[in-house]
Amino acid sequence: MIAYIIRRLMYVLPILVGVNILTFALFFVVNTPDDMAHMQLGMKHVTEEAVDNWKAERGYDRPLFYNGEQAGLTTLTDTIFFDNSVRLFVFDFGQSDDGRDIGHDISERMWPSLALAIPTLIIGLLVNLTFAMLMAFFRGSYVDLSGVILCVVLMSISGLFYIIGGQWLVSKILHLVPISGYQPGLDAWKFLILPVIIGVIGGIGSGARWYRTIFLEEIARDYVRTARAKGLGEQMVLFRHVLRNALVPILTGVVVVIPLLFMGSLVMESFFGIPGLGSYTIDAIHKQDFAIVRSMVFLGSVLYIVGLILTDISYTLVDPRIRLN
Amino acid sequence: MRIFTLLLLLMVIFLVGCDGAWNNPYPAEESEQNILYSSFQERPKHLDPAISYASNEIVFTGQIYEPVVQYHYLKRPYELIPLAGAAMPTVSYFDATGNELAGAGEAVAYTLYEITIQPGIQYQPHPAFVRDGDDYLYHNLSESEQAQVYTLDDLPQNDSRELVADDYIYQIKRLAHPALHSPILGLMSGYIDGLAEYSKELQQAHKSGEWLDLRDYSLSGVERVDRYTYRIKIEGSYPQFVYWLAMPFFAPVPWEADRLYSQPGLIEKNITLDWYPVGTGPFMLTVNNPNLQMVMERNPNFHGESYPTEGEPGDKVAGMLVDAGKPLPFIDKVVFSLEKESIPYWNKFLQGYYDASGISSDSFDQAISFDMSGQMGLGESMQAQGIQLKTTPAGSIFYMGFNMLDPVVGGESERARLLRQAISIAVDYEEFISIFANGRGLAAQGPLPPGIFGYLKGEQGMNPYVYDWVDGQVQRKSIDEAKQLLADAGYPGGRDAETGKPLTIHFDVTASGPDDKAWLNWYRKQFEKLGIQLMVRNTDYNRFREKMTNGNAQLFRWGWNADYPDPENFLFLLYGPNGKVNHSGVNAANYASVEFDALFEKLKNMPNGPARQAVIDETVKLLRHDAPWIWGMYSVSFALYHEWYQNLKRNMMANNTLKYARIDTELREQRRAEWNPPVVWPIALIVLAILLLIAPAFIAYRQREKRVVS
Secondary structure, three states: OHHHHHHHHHHHHHHHHHHHHHHHHHHHHHOOHHHHHHHHHOOOOOOHHHHHHHHHHHOOOOOOOOOOOOOOOHHHHOOHHHHHHHHHHHOOOOEOOOOOEHHHHHHHHHHHHHHHHHHHHHHHHHHHHHHHHHHHHOOOOHHHHHHHHHHHHHHHOOHHHHHHHHHHHHHHHOOOOOOOOOOOHHHHHHHHHHHHHHHHHHHHHHHHHHHHHHHHHHHOOHHHHHHHHOOOOHHHHHHHHHHHHHHHHHHHHHHOOOHHHHHOOHHHHHHHOOOOOHHHHHHHHHHOOHHHHHHHHHHHHHHHHHHHHHHHHHHHHHOOOOOOO | OHHHHHHHHHHHHHHHOOOOOOOOOOOHHHOOOOEEEEEEOOOOOOOOOOOOOOHHHHHHHHHHOOOOEEEOOOOOOOOEEEOOEOOOOEEEEEOOOOOEEOOOOOOOOEEEEEEEEOOOOEOOOEHHHOEEOOEEOOOOOOHHHHHOOOOHHHOOOOEOOEOOHHHHHHHHHHOOOOOOOOOOHHHHHOOEOOHHHHHHHHHHHOOOOOOOOHHHOOOOOEEEEEOOEEEEEEEOOOOOHHHHOOOHHHOOOOHHHHHHOOOHHHHOOOOOOOOOOOOOOOEEEEEEEOOOEEEEEEOOOOOOEEOOOOOOOOOOOOOOOOOOOOEEOOOOEEEEEEOOOHHHHHHHHHOOOOOEEOOOHHHHHHHEEEOOOOOEEEOHHHHHOOOEEEEEEEEEEEEEEEOOOOOOOOOOOHHHHHHHHHHHHHOOHHHHHHHHOOOOEEEOOOOOOOOOOOOOOHHHHOOOOOEEEEOOEEEEOOHHHHHHHHHHOOOHHHEOOOOOOEOEEEEEEOOOOOOHHHHHHHHHHHHHOOOOEEEEEEOOHHHHHHHHHHOOOOEEEEEEEOOOOOOHHHHHHHOHHHEHHHHOOOEOOOOOOHHHHHHHHHHOOOOOOHHHHHHHHHHHHHHHHHOOEEEEEEEEEEEEEOOOEEOOOOOOOOOOHHHHOEEOHHHHHHHHHHHOOOOOHHHHHHHHHHHHHHHHHHHHHHHHHHOOOO
16 A cells, blocks of 8 residues: 555656646736736836836746746746746745745634634534435435435525525524634634534535435445345444445545645635635735745645545545555 | 534523623623724735835724824815924925025926924834844844744834934835835835935845845935934925825834844744834734734824814814814724625624724615605615714726827827717716716716815816706716717718728726626617717736737726825826826826926926916816816715714825724624624524424334334
């Protein structure tokens, strides 16, 4: 397995270089360094000299990928791409275009994102699994049918509706929790309870239906019939046998998102005023702050790859038949 | 099931145990404190007074930094009075040989502003001032010491010192610092003697990562007279310079702070002047977490200032002078919370958790109602809550500009001028304001908005090329008159009389949202009234700016917010040497008229008075005739505030107004409790509903488990 992990980690390098090149190309097609300078320096009284100085200060006055004025290896290294990319591989994100330390910003903003995302994931998973097993247990009955209809209804409603509706009902009409805001530490609970509930409810439709399908597939297998034939109760069959065997597809969906949790949720964080990472990238795109965009895309790619490797490893834990080689 | 019920019960018990309203987003201990609650939508990019220029930044810097002059809070038209200055700056004019002149005029070679500040003003407590014998305790931290500092609070000792003239000089020098990129460097280099050369000198001296001690580099345009007095030398005459002196760009910065913040280990952690400002104002920034909350608290070293004792007529009746002569500030703390979305922001204002609010389009219908005569007023629910409304001209204009370099709509030809005038009539901005701005604007009659010297009301201020004076009010000319003008221009029915081809005009805009389609269609319809085809060229702001720079636009939409309340700050948008294409200036329409330029040069140096008004009238008349802009609209700012918010008078020029605000905290607490009683019974109902839904399933499960296979 170690050899497998090392091999997978070695694949990471070309993938990240590719992601970086793509990010660069896409970003600079839309935003030239001049655009970035104008965005940072403001709209009023900006002279061309100020724009040139700003670019020179940040190294944006050089070519993007190839510096024809240099010789040898410097043609590739004395470029915006090289200068900005190499440091990323040691997780040195540098400074944003308006002078902030990106690493510091990320380390501060990841905690509120996690405070929202982890409970939403865990509670959501428990609720979805329970609901799905309930439907699977009563398959073909009115409970199953009602459950499926409910899931379809929940899936059909926009996430934004849950947020606005939840804020309206719980905060505005019932006055139970603050409509938005955040406080660090234990005081965060009263700001998180509503977005977590909304996140869980919003995810029931698709989650529970998917898990129900997995459980039904498993229930139809021979080993379940055997388990029943030897006299095991339905509870035992479902929890000890069906759930265990259904874990592989469930893990595929769950483990891969665990590292991405700290990237946050844009809409949820924005509406509830939670100072997480969700809006960090979008704000940076609006501000044309390439340093942040590049860092967040890089980080997102790394985390996604880590998530995939973790998923592979988790397979071996839940299914002894799977070997990584 | 038991666990779920238990959790729910625990939650209810916990909530019941909370003090006050459950939905209060602030800590319970703040409930009766003398705090003003506000919000910000986007994190401020810069708090360094040499860089900061955006309105969402000046909300903070305006309270912390003290320039030498400020705008009188109550008087209108806007009037400058001393702030840190002992008196208003004295202005002397000199000719090329150094002889003092009686006043501004063509012979002026340079102008001297002599400024004396009040003695005894102290800076807020700050670690930069802490001395260690002859040296400073925190100015030369070792690498390991710097590594231990994560916020300014990690430097535990604070001290202060007296404000001196050198601090103002230091800040003026900072405008030229190559690493700061001050947005006004280019502009000020044209006025402050030697600033352009100074900037080049600093560029050569500056080494990345090293502190540049600006005290070692002298600037010819700024001179220290004594401990409390300094002079600024302006090339030629620039009477508007005094307005710049009211902005944080010309506020004092102590060199000690610059030195402290120059240490690389602190810069890496955002511990810079851009993040932790140091001032002498009534408030100091104590919490700077722009991802969540920014808090300003009363500066314990504030030198003291009193609430104005006089204002404009009507202020006394309006209760604006109740606190006359009382020491400022009234509030101890201002809490700004990040609020990105308008819906939660608006609801928190209605719940009493923000003390004042603007009105977004989403909430306009709820906030404002119109009576039978079309008069605007507060909605019933707002009145019931005791909320009050203030409207103020915003000192800004949103216009449509013709590119005067364009062969069809531009130039000085009669044909193009008549075409521009016809279009100016056809684009019905009264309708635009009604539909798209909820009535929050006035159709513009010229380049000068209300509140700016030179603006005239009524028939005197009417644009006779677009409006008629009918029954005591302006009335837009009929579309038939516009069609006649169009025919006179050689486009009868919107077709070129010579070629027979339909006239097509390209309109460059930056419209990205789905809501923008409506107003783009509206513009098309305005042009259709004349038979002209409007081709909308929608693009992002970067491409739009590029087109404007290269002169590739034909018709465009833009706006301008006043930097200061002087007509020069609007009319310079049409000054020939400011042309965007040829001079990279702010004249986006590239309007160039010898006559206008001469009038502009004359009026910009004149003091406000009848003589200046006469020149302005002549200038505006010329502009209306030439019609380089469709004058568009002057925006009107609407603000709502709760009954506990005292002394609120909108001042669109002053940015240090929080010191005048007074909050009746007792009344606020009472209203919050009245408006936000927790309603618990639906929770019980929801639990019951869930139980009722689950019970049959649970019973069925138990029955199935007990079923015996026969």
